[in-house]
Amino acid sequence: MIRLEIIANQSVEENILEALKIEGVGKYYTKYPNILGVGSSGSRMGDAIWPEENFALVIWCEEEEGRRIEHVIAHIKNRFPNEGIKLFGLP
DSSP: OEEEEEEEEGGGHHHHHHHHHHHTOOOSOEEEEEEOEEETTEEEOSSSSSOOOEEEEEEEEOHHHHHHHHHHHHHHHHHOTTSOOEEEEEO
């Protein structure tokens, strides 16, 4: 089993969830809806200066499913290159 974390701008949340559903992966996840912070794509603080917010999905899955999720996220990142979409994995 591996743990995957997807952290992305809320503007692409529905795109990511729909793509995972279409591919038949990431069916079971924990979602953190309002994530604030600073990353390589900029600040997301949910305030007047940096109004955007991120969300996070945590998925535990087998390695094969993880590779398929990685493919899905790569496709979404290509469609939305400026939205700050990150995928992290831990064994």
